[in-house]
Amino acid sequence: MSGQNPGSAATQSATEHESAAVVAFWHNLGLPGLVDIHTHFMPANVLEKVWAYFDQGRAHPDHPWRIEYRQPEDERVAMLRAFGVRRFSALAYPHKPGMAAWLNGWETEFAARTPDALHSATFYPEPGAGAYVAEAITAGARLFKAHLQVGAYDPRDELLGPVWGLLAEARVPVVVHCGSGPMPGRFTGPGPMSEVLARHPRLIAIIAHLGAPEYGDFLGLTEQYSGVYLDTTMAFTDFLERIAPFPVGLRPRLADAGGRILLGTDFPNIPYSYVHQLQALARLDLGEPWLRAVCHDNATALLGL
Numbered sequence: 001m002s003g004q005n006p007g008s009a010a011t012q013s014a015t016e017h018e019s020a021a022v023v024a025f026w027h028n029l030g031l032p033g034l035v036d037i038h039t040h041f042m043p044a045n046v047l048e049k050v051w052a053y054f055d056q057g058r059a060h061p062d063h064p065w066r067i068e069y070r071q072p073e074d075e076r077v078a079m080l081r082a083f084g085v086r087r088f089s090a091l092a093y094p095h096k097p098g099m100a101a102w103l104n105g106w107e108t109e110f111a112a113r114t115p116d117a118l119h120s121a122t123f124y125p126e127p128g129a130g131a132y133v134a135e136a137i138t139a140g141a142r143l144f145k146a147h148l149q150v151g152a153y154d155p156r157d158e159l160l161g162p163v164w165g166l167l168a169e170a171r172v173p174v175v176v177h178c179g180s181g182p183m184p185g186r187f188t189g190p191g192p193m194s195e196v197l198a199r200h201p202r203l204i205a206i207i208a209h210l211g212a213p214e215y216g217d218f219l220g221l222t223e224q225y226s227g228v229y230l231d232t233t234m235a236f237t238d239f240l241e242r243i244a245p246f247p248v249g250l251r252p253r254l255a256d257a258g259g260r261i262l263l264g265t266d267f268p269n270i271p272y273s274y275v276h277q278l279q280a281l282a283r284l285d286l287g288e289p290w291l292r293a294v295c296h297d298n299a300t301a302l303l304g305l
């Protein structure tokens with residue numbers, strides 16, 4: 001019909017179809033829904049820049065990254081709710097100094113208007129980081145994000161000493177992108193973050209992307225420290241398997257670490273549909289108890305939901 005957006009009806013039915021598939025996944029496991037520890041919500045102008053970065057092929061030079069979910073914020077929230085994601089994070093991260101405290105202010109407002117979002121916050125190695133992290137914890141932040149690749153900083157930076165100390169003390173988890181995938185950074189890889197954990201052994205660190213591609217080293221950290229978790233973000237999907245395949249020989253350790261693995265997806269910044277992440281977990285064949293723990297129970301226990 002003229003005057004009507006020709007894509008909208010098709011998009012709506014595709015979304016309904018996908019929602020039904022996601023709901024069937026958790027329903028068949030006997031779960032009340034999903035908890036997704038790794039999703040992104042941030043100020044619109046920042047998200048636009050993130051999307052431009054992916055559009056320009058800067059996330060990976062050899063693998064085009066066409067972001068699947070580019071709807072306005074309220075529609076993206078509605079979509080997660082339709083999927084039955086009971087709680088989700090709102091990870092934002094700075095790529096330069098002077099930005100983290102402002103992002104944290106936005107995240108506080110987002111959490112206030114989105115009760116099912118986990119109040120998230122971030123930091124950067126800069127003077128005052130300890131103070132604004134303390135402030136964010138007081139304001140109710142339950143989850144932090146550190147992105148060592150985008151931020152290009154050393155987690156051992158002395159300006160971060162008070163930050164790791166505060167998070168360890170308060171037992172507030174931090175999602176850390178410190179694996180060298182999809183592209184390495186100067187301070188990615190298991191070395192620098194291992195040193196932070198040696199200094200702050202009580203830190204609750206959730207290693208993003210299952211530590212890809214250094215899966216074995218980061219699984220080793222879950223075996224060494226009781227506060228280290230891995231999120232599944234992009235792991236085992238067709239997309240990441242092409243870039244950084246998960247070694248089949250590590251599956252027994254992945255099964256054993258089942259209590260420390262948390263569902264994460266990277267919604268909305270993914271080049272495939274949400275349900276594909278769930279199918280990628282199911283096809284590992286580690287059993288329904290493992291899936292129930294990973295997709296819901298581990299996160300509710302860790303965060304006291």
Ligand SMILES: [Zn+2]
Nearest residue numbers: 038040233266
């Ligand atoms: Zn992410």
